[in-house]
Amino acid sequence: MSQRYDIIIIGGGPGGIAAAVKAKEAGKSYVILEKGRRVLQGIIDSYPKGKKVYPTIPRNEEKPFPIPGITPPKEKIPVEAYVDQVEEFLKNDAIEIQLDEEYMDLEEEGPRSYRIKTRKGFFYGRNVIFAFGSNVPNDLGIYGEAKTVRRNLETPEEYINVSTLVIGGGNAAADVVAALSKVKREAGDHTPVYWGHIKERFEINKDTARDLGEEILLGGQIRILQGAIPKIGEVDSEGIDRLYIHQSPGLYGRDDVFMYQGMSFPMKNVIACIGTHGPSAIFNNLHLQQITCTGDICKIAREGEQLLLLSSSLQTSRRGIYAIGGSISPSHMEILPDGTIKEKKHSNLIYTAIIDGIMAVEGILNSEEQAKLK
Numbered sequence: 001m002s003q004r005y006d007i008i009i010i011g012g013g014p015g016g017i018a019a020a021v022k023a024k025e026a027g028k029s030y031v032i033l034e035k036g037r038r039v040l041q042g043i044i045d046s047y048p049k050g051k052k053v054y055p056t057i058p059r060n061e062e063k064p065f066p067i068p069g070i071t072p073p074k075e076k077i078p079v080e081a082y083v084d085q086v087e088e089f090l091k092n093d094a095i096e097i098q099l100d101e102e103y104m105d106l107e108e109e110g111p112r113s114y115r116i117k118t119r120k121g122f123f124y125g126r127n128v129i130f131a132f133g134s135n136v137p138n139d140l141g142i143y144g145e146a147k148t149v150r151r152n153l154e155t156p157e158e159y160i161n162v163s164t165l166v167i168g169g170g171n172a173a174a175d176v177v178a179a180l181s182k183v184k185r186e187a188g189d190h191t192p193v194y195w196g197h198i199k200e201r202f203e204i205n206k207d208t209a210r211d212l213g214e215e216i217l218l219g220g221q222i223r224i225l226q227g228a229i230p231k232i233g234e235v236d237s238e239g240i241d242r243l244y245i246h247q248s249p250g251l252y253g254r255d256d257v258f259m260y261q262g263m264s265f266p267m268k269n270v271i272a273c274i275g276t277h278g279p280s281a282i283f284n285n286l287h288l289q290q291i292t293c294t295g296d297i298c299k300i301a302r303e304g305e306q307l308l309l310l311s312s313s314l315q316t317s318r319r320g321i322y323a324i325g326g327s328i329s330p331s332h333m334e335i336l337p338d339g340t341i342k343e344k345k346h347s348n349l350i351y352t353a354i355i356d357g358i359m360a361v362e363g364i365l366n367s368e369e370q371a372k373l374k
């Protein structure tokens with residue numbers, strides 16, 4: 001029989017880690033499921049290299065950071081050093097985290113009994129905390145699968161002597177193209193970096209454009225593919241997952257005959273920087289109640305946006321399921337003690353995520369106490 005955890009935590013960011021620390025302190029069994037290869041993968045993926053981490057506390061909060069091991073130091077260290085600090089803390093405090101475990105689905109097996117499906121298997125628990133942050137990668141929208149496409153540039157050296165395709169028309173894609181090109185150029189590698197965007201126009205800021213221009217002038221092998229549309233994910237005769245893209249059609253001879261130019265890349269050589277979207281769709285799939293914003297009730301969220309409905313201890317409309325941190329920022333709907341519902345501002349900060357993690361576990365402990373008294 002598989003282990004049944006008191007608390008399953010989805011996401012190994014600051015919020016998920018704080019929940020695990022609190023669960024351990026309270027003697028509860030827990031597991032953190034993190035889809036990345038390292039703890040804080042969300043931060044590793046979204047912060048630019050060397051970015052200083054700010055220990056920001058929102059203005060209306062008086063409490064200091066509650067867990068020193070995951071508090072960004074006052075002297076603002078680079079993100080790489082912060083990740084090292086947190087890893088060291090987890091090791092010393094024996095906080096367990098299961099890496100490379102991506103949440104896929106949740107099923108209710110009975111009252112307060114959940115089965116979590118990950119890409120690799122199943123986990124069973126009495127309570128679930130969604131701590132997967134705000135960044136759900138956008139889908140490539142192709143026919144077929146594209147699971148092995150990368151989403152960021154972890155080790156540029158891996159791509160030396162490999163023709164690589166970067167997809168996306170914004171700053172994130174441009175940064176990856178420039179960084180890749182630089183590493184290849186410095187290694188004397190002439191294989192190109194293809195940069196494909198579904199539209200004709202790229203939208204990047206001046207600083208990024210300057211870096212990219214400099215890279216091209218220095219001899220970077222960058223090939224721009226405008227109007228490049230990812231079409232199919234397929235497996236070739238050698239069993240390699242490939243992504244086929246084609247460019248907008250040109251006319252061939254007559255008006256009604258189109259000529260397409262296509263290219264196919266091994267998926268592992270494709271980096272898709274095509275943005276992220278909020279977790280609203282995931283919450284919808286789980287039938288967690290969300291409120292659609294209208295001008296009268298929302299000041300922070302835009303008209304038509306869906307905000308998750310939460311109790312003051314961050315429990316969703318389904319018992320035993322909680323949501324915290326970036327996944328409920330920049331605002332959510334809170335049920336007030338008098339039963340009314342109000343939009344609540346929720347800063348997307350490390351501090352807030354940590355406080356949330358603790359609050360959610362306290363909520364679980366309280367509801368267990370109440371259940372015992374009944």
Ligand SMILES: Cc1cc2nc3c(=O)[nH]c(=O)nc-3n(C[C@H](O)[C@H](O)[C@H](O)COP(=O)(O)OP(=O)(O)OC[C@H]3O[C@@H](n4cnc5c(N)ncnc54)[C@H](O)[C@@H]3O)c2cc1C
Pocket residue numbers: 010011012013014015016033034035036039040041042043046047048052053054055056101102103104131132133134135324325326327347348349350351353
């Ligand atoms: C560029 C940038 C700079 C920032 N700088 C600062 C700063 O200086 N100071 C500050 O306080 N805040 C900063 N923030 C905000 C801060 O990083 C977030 O508020 C904080 O990381 C939220 O923590 P979290 O645990 O909720 O989510 P995250 O840190 O996003 O962690 C979520 C984790 O869940 C994992 N995950 C996602 N989906 C799944 C899945 N399906 N299955 C399993 N795991 C999954 C992710 O890989 C990730 O590791 C910055 C944000 C950005 C984007």
